[in-house]
Amino acid sequence: MVAVVQLAITLGATCGGILFDDIGYQATFTASACVLGIAALLAFVTQRLTRQP
Numbered sequence: 001m002v003a004v005v006q007l008a009i010t011l012g013a014t015c016g017g018i019l020f021d022d023i024g025y026q027a028t029f030t031a032s033a034c035v036l037g038i039a040a041l042l043a044f045v046t047q048r049l050t051r052q053p
Helices: 002-022 025-050
Strands: none
């Protein structure tokens, strides 16, 4: 679990740096908003699927 968290930190910093260098700071905020939206959608779907009637 720790390795996955560390990998996520590394990939986030790397991808954010590449976006910032190639496109600009706006791209990092846009990408973050997209990831947040996908995470919220997955959390909502998972919560609805695992709810007991």
